Amino acid sequence: MDTFEKVKEILLENLGCSDEDITMDSDLIEDLGADSLDIVELSLALEENFGLTVADEDFEKLQTVGAIIEYIERD
Numbered sequence: 001m002d003t004f005e006k007v008k009e010i011l012l013e014n015l016g017c018s019d020e021d022i023t024m025d026s027d028l029i030e031d032l033g034a035d036s037l038d039i040v041e042l043s044l045a046l047e048e049n050f051g052l053t054v055a056d057e058d059f060e061k062l063q064t065v066g067a068i069i070e071y072i073e074r075d
Helices: 003-015 036-050 056-061 065-074
Strands: none
Touching: 003 065, 036 056, 036 065, 056 065
16 A cells, blocks of 8 residues: 555545545645544654654644655655
């Protein structure tokens, strides 16, 4: 499973959004309806699934699906 598909799966589980809403350009808050609690839970799920640590100040900058994927692949 590639990074996009795994991130998409995590977003579907945590945000309850629809599959077709998730693209590389999707904004977590504007397009996918995430609130502050969702963002924290999403951060934890990403850390657990990808074996990385995301600093709070870094995650605040990750506003789109594409930005999350770039961060994961860069780490």
